[in-house]
Amino acid sequence: MNWLRSFLDKIKPNFEKGGKLYFLHSTFEAFEVFFFVPNKVTEKGSHIRDYVDLKRLMTHVLIALAPIVLFGMFNVGLQHFRLQLGLDIDAWGQVVKEIGFWRIFWYGFLRVLPIIVVSYVSGLAVEFASAQIRHHQVNEGFLVTGMLIALIVPPTIPLWMLSVATIFAVIFGKEIFGGTGMNFLNPALLTRAFLFFAYPASMTGDAIWVASKGLDVISGPTPLALAAQNQFFQSPSLLTMSLGFIPGSIGETSKILIILAAIYLIFTGVANLRVMISALVGAAAMGIIFNLWGANEYMQIPFYYHFFIGGFLFGAIFMATDPVTSAQTPTGKIYYGLLIGIFCILIRVVNPAYPEGAMLAILLMNVFAPLIDHLVVQQNINRRKKRALLSQTIKS
Amino acid sequence: MKEHFKIKKGLDIPLEGEAPLKDLPDILSDKYAILPPDFRLLTPRLLVQEGDDILAGEPIIQNKINENIFITSPISGKVTAIIRGEKRILKQIIITPKFPQEFKIFNIPTTLDRENIIKLLLESGLWVNIKQRPYGIIANPSDMPKAIYISAFDSSPLAPNPDYLIKGEEENFQKGIDIIKKLTSGPIYLNISSTRNKSDFYKNIKNTELHNFEGPHPVGNVSVQISRISPINKGDIYWYLYPQDVIFIGRLFQNGKLDLHRKIELTGSELTERGYITTLPGISMQALLSNRLKQNNVRVISGNVLTGTNAGLDGFLSYYDNQITVIPEGNYYDFFGWVAPKFTKYSPSRMIMNWLIRNKKKKYVLDTNMHGEERPFVLSDQYDKYFPFDIYPVYLLKAILSENIEQMENLGIYEIVEEDFALPEYVCVSKINLQEIVRKGIDLMIKETT
Numbered sequence: 001m002n003w004l005r006s007f008l009d010k011i012k013p014n015f016e017k018g019g020k021l022y023f024l025h026s027t028f029e030a031f032e033v034f035f036f037v038p039n040k041v042t043e044k045g046s047h048i049r050d051y052v053d054l055k056r057l058m059t060h061v062l063i064a065l066a067p068i069v070l071f072g073m074f075n076v077g078l079q080h081f082r083l084q085l086g087l088d089i090d091a092w093g094q095v096v097k098e099i100g101f102w103r104i105f106w107y108g109f110l111r112v113l114p115i116i117v118v119s120y121v122s123g124l125a126v127e128f129a130s131a132q133i134r135h136h137q138v139n140e141g142f143l144v145t146g147m148l149i150a151l152i153v154p155p156t157i158p159l160w161m162l163s164v165a166t167i168f169a170v171i172f173g174k175e176i177f178g179g180t181g182m183n184f185l186n187p188a189l190l191t192r193a194f195l196f197f198a199y200p201a202s203m204t205g206d207a208i209w210v211a212s213k214g215l216d217v218i219s220g221p222t223p224l225a226l227a228a229q230n231q232f233f234q235s236p237s238l239l240t241m242s243l244g245f246i247p248g249s250i251g252e253t254s255k256i257l258i259i260l261a262a263i264y265l266i267f268t269g270v271a272n273l274r275v276m277i278s279a280l281v282g283a284a285a286m287g288i289i290f291n292l293w294g295a296n297e298y299m300q301i302p303f304y305y306h307f308f309i310g311g312f313l314f315g316a317i318f319m320a321t322d323p324v325t326s327a328q329t330p331t332g333k334i335y336y337g338l339l340i341g342i343f344c345i346l347i348r349v350v351n352p353a354y355p356e357g358a359m360l361a362i363l364l365m366n367v368f369a370p371l372i373d374h375l376v377v378q379q380n381i382n383r384r385k386k387r388a389l390l391s392q393t394i395k396s
Numbered sequence: 397m398k399e400h401f402k403i404k405k406g407l408d409i410p411l412e413g414e415a416p417l418k419d420l421p422d423i424l425s426d427k428y429a430i431l432p433p434d435f436r437l438l439t440p441r442l443l444v445q446e447g448d449d450i451l452a453g454e455p456i457i458q459n460k461i462n463e464n465i466f467i468t469s470p471i472s473g474k475v476t477a478i479i480r481g482e483k484r485i486l487k488q489i490i491i492t493p494k495f496p497q498e499f500k501i502f503n504i505p506t507t508l509d510r511e512n513i514i515k516l517l518l519e520s521g522l523w524v525n526i527k528q529r530p531y532g533i534i535a536n537p538s539d540m541p542k543a544i545y546i547s548a549f550d551s552s553p554l555a556p557n558p559d560y561l562i563k564g565e566e567e568n569f570q571k572g573i574d575i576i577k578k579l580t581s582g583p584i585y586l587n588i589s590s591t592r593n594k595s596d597f598y599k600n601i602k603n604t605e606l607h608n609f610e611g612p613h614p615v616g617n618v619s620v621q622i623s624r625i626s627p628i629n630k631g632d633i634y635w636y637l638y639p640q641d642v643i644f645i646g647r648l649f650q651n652g653k654l655d656l657h658r659k660i661e662l663t664g665s666e667l668t669e670r671g672y673i674t675t676l677p678g679i680s681m682q683a684l685l686s687n688r689l690k691q692n693n694v695r696v697i698s699g700n701v702l703t704g705t706n707a708g709l710d711g712f713l714s715y716y717d718n719q720i721t722v723i724p725e726g727n728y729y730d731f732f733g734w735v736a737p738k739f740t741k742y743s744p745s746r747m748i749m750n751w752l753i754r755n756k757k758k759k760y761v762l763d764t765n766m767h768g769e770e771r772p773f774v775l776s777d778q779y780d781k782y783f784p785f786d787i788y789p790v791y792l793l794k795a796i797l798s799e800n801i802e803q804m805e806n807l808g809i810y811e812i813v814e815e816d817f818a819l820p821e822y823v824c825v826s827k828i829n830l831q832e833i834v835r836k837g838i839d840l841m842i843k844e845t846t
Contacts, residue, residue, distance in 0.1 A: 048764065049822060270747065323777070324776075
């Protein structure tokens, strides 16, 4: 790759201070470090540094997401053809037999790809522009956010809305706080929340979950919606739900792939196990409480069903664990996760206006994470003060 | 043996270039240097001029802030150059040695009480070998420490063999212990590691409290040992030194000479010949290394790869060090290096695919490339595995960055020094220079509280 290196070295002076294209220096650097890890050596402190950098970390999240994206594309196609054929949710096998795997995937691919592209282009445009304005380097944070945004919206989302929402979330959720690492709300969830409250017609209801051509709207309620309408008896089998052949946001449906991704993230050390486990425990606990209470049909849904419907699992694995917006202390992470689980099920079951509790529960806990951490750190401080006091009393 | 402590958090980096336990032939360099930057927070006043003849043990530098503290010459000879850096900061005092060595003879006081001992230690320049916690700076002779800590082993990468460094010095060591015992009202904690200190050296040493520490680096760091035996509270002062320092003190009080001869370890993947050599601090790297290098694009580190100083081939061995590490410089571009699986490269993380084929016994060559660029703090839990303290590292670092003195104190700045952040710095995904932040925090604490 020497020709590329020498080409970059040749054009580099144009982007340096005083060069013609200095106003694009952040952009140039972003591309340069995309091709080559720089030749910078350690100057202070430890002389050796580990090979892992933020880019690699983000890459591993994308690797974990890749199967989910591909499955999401397939499922978008599957749901489309299923309703066209007028078949039941559980009849996915028949759809595949009649339409053919590749035709289904191709349809979904064409629907999902524009969503991914729009999400990335809108977000990265803001990232590059703000890096340029601040004379900073472009951060990698959006590489994951961009994909997450595409995975938590319905396949029918109008692209302009997605673009507006992404731009809003990146500017007001991240850049005004100083960029990657400084934000306190998860930017992907903020995008979804913006869409949810600004364009509710495109984010809620039964008509949006299945992609179709033309104006004839096909209604395909999600299992979550069925539960909220006390029609859970109509919902598909547990197998169909865990495999993910159900209507829903693009990436949230396949629970098996999400769990595989979680195992991958934990194994590589990218995501934190504490948050995931405690979120699941919190949700299960809340579900059991509602089971015992049993005041209405929704409360009587077996608690473990909550893991299979809606976006809770996806949120708990990919959103709640966002290292920037989650609680920072190990103890804090446990409380943070537990509360996410509890609130998610609480919002789902008790508040009929918001069928999906995961988004609001995680955003709420994003806001409270600094408080949780403050309490945990305060305990550490008190422990230290107590120890000092104790040693003083022994002395005197 | 009083107590046994086991540390779980930490990491032993399997670095290539371990030195065999053999002595290399003695080397007499034509240049030695005293490096004032080795002595943290010491404001030097130069006491010699170019052309002066000096004996080993004669003062070269006086501390302007505490005028009792001197740095003396480890070697006899002629001062041939005084090199200053920016803003006339004193960087090097070059001494051309004269052999055989001539020593200044110090009068050993007949009554060895605390006052006389401190006086002789100050006069001989050996005082600078005694450091204090908090902060890890040269001890203040007017303090009374609660205890003295001696970490008998070094757990850092490629660290010298602790037994080999002190072989045959039992008598001087015991003498040194007897002397420093009078400096504290409390005990001398002598902390060994039975898996590393295999000889019987410490078996018959009296006047100390022996403790055993096991586990990965940083178990040899004094901070870790203090945190387990008697955590530092605000106002506490502990002194600490290393076995070789005790031996120097022993020699001084045995025969009245400042004899800083020590074994040092030549180590690192880029050396053709590794081993141990007996020499003095300030010896030039040229003399030690010039015909032992595999190639020229190397980093010559006085100390270990985590905390050492970049001395360069034209530099000198730092005053406190007993190890030289030579590793390859990492000034190359790595094509798609951030996404390549890197099967053959060592990393403690499974994000590098080496874990698939790792052989536990294999050693790895690591270079000085940053492997990425600096980014804001993103991962919140990456340091925890390598930081065996009841301290929240990121919170402490952020308190330092915001210069919040009270919060730094609350979060435990007294309990750590720079070296404790070396492993977190090595693994840091955001490539932040943590040790530099901690150093600034300690400087600020000293400035604001004294």
